[in-house]
Amino acid sequence: MTRKTTAAAATTAKADASAASSAAPAQAKSAAMQRPPAELLYADELARLAAEDRGPVPPGWRLSMGAVIRFIAGGEGHRRKLVCAPSLLERALVTLASNRALLLVGEPGTAKSLLSELLSAAISGTSTLTVQGSAATTEDQIKYGWNYALLLNEGPSERALVPSPLMRGLREGRLVRFEEITRCPPEVQDALLSVLSERLLMVPELADAGTTAGTVFAAPGFNLIATANIRDRGVNEMSAALKRRFAFETVFPIADYDEELALVRTEVDRLLARDGLSVTPSPDVLEVLVTVFRELRTGIGRDGQAGERLSTVVSTAEAVSVAHAITLRGHYLRGDAGRAADIVEALAGAAAKDNADDLKKIRRYIDQRAGKRAGEHWQAFHAARHLLPE
Ligand SMILES: Nc1ncnc2c1ncn2[C@@H]1O[C@H](COP(=O)(O)OP(=O)(O)OP(=O)(O)O)[C@@H](O)[C@H]1O
Ligand SMILES: [Mg+2]
Structure with a gap:
């Protein structure tokens, strides 16, 4: 190792050590909270970013714009926290x-x-x-x-x-x-x-x-x-x-299906880890859930076919909370990891909040579209249509 790289490594190690020591109390605090604010949840990552930051920092800011982008959008060893x-x-x-x-x-x-x-x-x-x-x-x-x-x-x-x-x-x-x-x-x-x-x-x-x-x-x-x-x-x-x-x-809502599916998966895993559970939702159930939410949100099928849109909110945030809820339901009540049939009830509950007309649209969607899809989980989703209230 050259002198320069040794010095650089020593600086980084020092920065890491001080970042870690200042982040430790934040971690302890955040563990005692149901939903810690981002500055506590990511205290160690923010401290590391500040220690390594070499970009120009606007007056009064803690980080340069480049470091803020890495923190939010990910890259260079940082996890993406927001799709935009x-x-x-x-x-x-x-x-x-x-x-x-x-x-x-x-x-x-x-x-x-x-x-x-x-x-x-x-x-x-x-x-x-x-x-x-x-x-x-x-x-x-x-x-x-x-x-x-x-x-x-x-x-x-x-x-x-x-x-x-x-x-x-x-x-x-x-x-x-x-x-x-x-x-x-x-x-x-x-x-x-x-x-x-x-x-x-x-x-x-x-x-x-x-x-x-x-x-x-x-x-x-x-x-x-x-x-x-x-x-x-x-x-x-x-x-x-x-x-x-x-x-x-x-x-805007996340445009790309794969990105939305990946986001829902990581967010649910994070929520379950915070609940202290090691259960993981079934990839097939998540796929059905994200597809259904996107199709009902936009009115456009994955095959490009036009359909009906719901006026009820079927956002990514809602998809994350439904995926979390059905996994908890499966885990605590049945000992499984959530079923496609649970999505039908969650949709009915969401539609009931806003607009009774949406229930009819959900029923038509399940009958006309979901029923035609191949795969065990789509069939289970279709078979659960009787769970929609009349
Ligand atoms: N593009 C995205 N990137 C990351 N997470 C997203 C994205 N879209 C939705 N989410 C999910 O939604 C949750 C955040 O929703 P948030 O409450 O910030 O939405 P909002 O736009 O403020 O909604 P509202 O208008 O109801 O207040 C996140 O915790 C994440 O699970
Ligand atoms: Mg908001």
Whole structure:
């Protein structure tokens, strides 16, 4: 080994050792959680990426864009965590390094939230500075609130102020997530306007004329990632002024069958491993499940034949949770790894949530398409059609 490579190896070993020591408590913490946030789940991988990162790092970021891409899209020894077009990821990163905020829009279950979580974990080291949008979201939840006991006792003060995730993100120079932003009333969404254009948040109660008291300025690294589901109240209800402050990116369902099948398989294996189970779903059952979900989602068969689409959500996220549920059912109730017949019941349950008409479409799909397919699992799926409610 030459001196240069020895030195490089020593540096890497040192980096690995320090990454491993800082990641160990995170691993212990994450083991005690049902769903650890990405920064804990992937603490060791993120620490290693930071130690080895040689690319230019935007102000306030933990990693270079190249390292964030490797973390999310995989490659060079890293596992792919999200299936998406490389160009989407690149555009999202450039937006986040600019002075515009990012809005991820798309069908339900297309991994918009997952993408925003992975981006904020990699870029800012935390994905939990999150505002969850709903019809009940108030301006206080977006900006700041007060500890009323202290407020009454002492009057408005820094101590009595309860910062929102947005205010913390501004102060600490981190990414803030705003989930389902279009579920908030537009006048509440507009609380973001001055934050996004002037990059500051005023607390008039603490202001002192002629000084900057009561003003929180954005530190480098602050930006906002919002998500919006097009099945909820649309982005049309967002004010034009706010829309201008966002770069919109549409997140599409996974286009390729093999990629979706592989993703469902790895995600289910991961969930089962977290449950402490060594059971693996049958590849044939997963194939039936992913095919059925794709065909009912798009209305187009694998053979290219046109059919009916469901209005119920049959997303990849739903496919993962159905595959997980049927494997648990098989394991705990029957001692098998899930059957094709279980998919029929899961579909019926999903359709019942949204639209009774969908049940008829599922029945026609099973009769007309699934019944014609060769293979034991397709036949079992077809034979279970009596499980659909009348
Ligand atoms: N392209 C994808 N890459 C990786 N995982 C995906 C992808 N599409 C769906 N998934 C699966 O879906 C889950 C994430 O769904 P997520 O909640 O992020 O979707 P969403 O678009 O935010 O949905 P909603 O609009 O309902 O909030 C992942 O944990 C993964 O199992
Ligand atoms: Mg979401």
